[in-house]
Amino acid sequence: xxxxxxxxxxTEAYISTVWETLPRFIRSTLLLPCPCPALAQRFHCDVxxxxxxxxxxxSFKFRAAYNLLSSIPHQRVVTASSGNFGQxxxxxxxxxxxxxxxxxxxxxxxxxxxxVQSYGGVVDLIDVQHVSRAERVAQxxxxxxxAFQAQAYDDYRVIAGNSTLGKDIFCSDTFDIVVAxxxxxxxxxxxxxxxxxxxxxxxxxxxxxxxxxxxxxSLKSGHLQQNAQEPQTIADGARTVSLGxxxxxxxxxxxxxxxEVPDDLIIQxxxxxxxxxxxxxxxxxxxxxxxxxxxxxxxxxxxxxxxVSGANVDPALYAHILAQ
Numbered sequence: 001x002x003x004x005x006x007x008x009x010x011t012e013a014y015i016s017t018v019w020e021t022l023p024r025f026i027r028s029t030l031l032l033p034c035p036c037p038a039l040a041q042r043f044h045c046d047v048x049x050x051x052x053x054x055x056x057x058x059s060f061k062f063r064a065a066y067n068l069l070s071s072i073p074h075q076r077v078v079t080a081s082s083g084n085f086g087q088x089x090x091x092x093x094x095x096x097x098x099x100x101x102x103x104x105x106x107x108x109x110x111x112x113x114x115x116v117q118s119y120g121g122v123v124d125l126i127d128v129q130h131v132s133r134a135e136r137v138a139q140x141x142x143x144x145x146x147a148f149q150a151q152a153y154d155d156y157r158v159i160a161g162n163s164t165l166g167k168d169i170f171c172s173d174t175f176d177i178v179v180a181x182x183x184x185x186x187x188x189x190x191x192x193x194x195x196x197x198x199x200x201x202x203x204x205x206x207x208x209x210x211x212x213x214x215x216x217x218s219l220k221s222g223h224l225q226q227n228a229q230e231p232q233t234i235a236d237g238a239r240t241v242s243l244g245x246x247x248x249x250x251x252x253x254x255x256x257x258x259x260e261v262p263d264d265l266i267i268q269x270x271x272x273x274x275x276x277x278x279x280x281x282x283x284x285x286x287x288x289x290x291x292x293x294x295x296x297x298x299x300x301x302x303x304x305x306x307x308v309s310g311a312n313v314d315p316a317l318y319a320h321i322l323a324q
Contacts, residue, residue, distance in 0.1 A: 001196040002253060006246040007156035015197050018067060018160045019167050025066050027055050029168040036276040043292055044300045050169050051308045053279055057115070059237075059310030060165055060187055061088035065150070067161030069096055074148035078140045079103070080133035082236045083112025084284075084310050085152040090121030100150075103136045109236060109314035128230050132241075153186030154244025162187050166194020169305055175202050176302040179288040181309050182206035182215045182258060183238035185247025191307070192254035205298070206251070206258035207291035209233035209266065214242050215251065216258040224248045234263045234317075237284030237310065259291040259298070266290045270321050273308070282313035283321075 001012050032049040034040055039047050052060040065088035069077065077100040079089050086102035093100040101122045104113060108125075116123050126136050141147055151158060165187070169178060178195070180188040188206050195202055208215050212231030218224050226242040233239060243251065269286035273279040288306035292299055 001193070004246065004249050006249045010156040010160065010193070012197060014156075015160055015163060015193065019164060022063065022067050022161060022164050025070075026063050026164065029165055030054055031168070031172055032277065036272075038276060039272075043296045046303045047292075048173065048175070048303075048305045049277065049279070049308055050165070050305055051279060052165065053281060053285065053308060053311035057084070057087040057091050057119075058312040059084040059088070059285070060162060061085045061310070062091065063164050064158040064161035064186060064190075065089045065092040066095070068150055068155060068157045069093060069098060071157055072148050074146065075099065076144055076147035077101070077150050078137055078144065078147045079150035079152065080137050081152055082239055083108050083116070084237055084312055086121065086123075087112060087115045087119065087312065089150050090116045090119035094120050101140055103133050103140070105133070105230065105239070107236075109312070109317070111314050112312055115312065151244070153184030153189070154246050156246065158186050159189045159193060159246065159250070162190025163194040163197070164190075165307070166191040167198075170194055170198045170200050170202070174200070174303065175305045177203045177205055177299060178305045178307065179205050179207055179291055180307050181238065181284055181287040182208040183284065184240045185215065185243040185251055187307070187309060188255065189247045189250040192250050196254065203256040204254060205291070206255055207261055207287040208258050209235045209238050209287070210260040210262045212238055212240065213260045214240070216260050218243060218248060219251065219255065219258050222252070233266075235266055235284040235287055237282065238287065257298075259295050261287055261290045261294050265293045267321050267324065268293060270313075270318075271324070274322055279308065280311050280313065280318070281308050282310050285310045
C-alpha cells in the first residue's frame with residue numbers, strides 16, 4: 001500500500017483498525033452475482049453488482065460519515081452536500097449525540113432535503129450560481145467557531161470509511177475490474193485503498209458524468225482539473241467542481257481509466273436497474289452500469305463488479321425516467 005503525502009495518517013495500521021471497528025455500525029454491501037443474464041450476454045462478461053442501496057441512509061456515504069464523526073470530539077458539525085453525505089452526517093450526528101448543519105444547493109432533490117431534516121439536521125439552502133458551497137460553509141464556520149467541518153471526500157477518515165465497501169468486495173470474490181462512480185473521489189479513493197491493502201490485482205475504473213468530467217480530464221492531463229461551476233448533470237451526487245487533493249493523489253496513482261458517461265446513458269442505466277435487477281437506483285448510483293453501456297468492449301471477457309452507490313432519487317424524477 002502506498003504512502004500519501006497529503007495524508008500520512010492513511011496507513012495500513014489505520015485501515016486495519018477501521019476494518020475491525022466500523023463494520024459493527026454499518027451494513028455489509030449487497031452483492032448480486034449475475035443479476036441480469038441479459039446483461040452478461042450483452043457485454044460478454046461476468047457482472048456482479050455491489051449495491052449500497054440498502055446501506056443506512058440509502059448510500060455508501062454512511063460508512064464515511066460514521067467513521068469521521070466517531071473520531072472527533074466536536075459537538076457541532078457543518079458540511080456541504082447535494083444530499084447523500086448530508087443525510088449520512090445528519091444520521092451519524094443523531095446517533096453520536098451531535099448537531100449538524102448541511103449546506104445544500106437549492107436544486108437538491110426534495111427527498112434528500114427532507115431526509116436530512118428527518119434525522120435532525122439543519123438544512124441551509126443556497127443558490128450555487130451566486131455563492132459556492134465552500135463560501136457558505138466558511139461563513140457558517142465563522143459564525144460557529146467551535147464547529148467541525150466535515151469534508152465529503154477530501155479527508156483520510158472519509159476514505160478509510162469508504163474502503164470498507166472495498167473490503168466487502170475484495171474479500172468476497174476475485175474480479176478483473178471494479179467500476180466505481182466518481183464525483184469528489186471519496187468512494188473511488190476508498191476502493192483503491194482497499195484494493196492495495198489486500199494486494200489484489202484488480203483494475204479500478206471510474207465512471208463520471210460527461211457534463212462534469214474534471215476527474216477524467218485530470219487523469220488524462222496528469223494535473224488536477226476543475227469545472228468552471230457545478231455541472232448540471234442528472235447525476236446530482238457527482239455535481240462537484242473538482243476532486244479533493246488527497247483523492248486526486250490516490251486516483252492519479254491507482255485508477256486505470258475514467259469513462260465519461262452522457263446523461264442519456266445514465267437514464268438508460270437507471271431504467272435497466274429497475275426493469276432487470278429489481279433495484280431502485282439514483283442516477284449517480286447508475287453511473288457504473290452506464291459506463292458499461294458507453295464502452296462495452298472495455299469489459300468483454302472480464303469478471304466485473306459494478307458499484308451501485310445509492311438509491312436516494314427524487315420520486316417525480318424517478319417516475320419520469322421510468323416512463324420514458
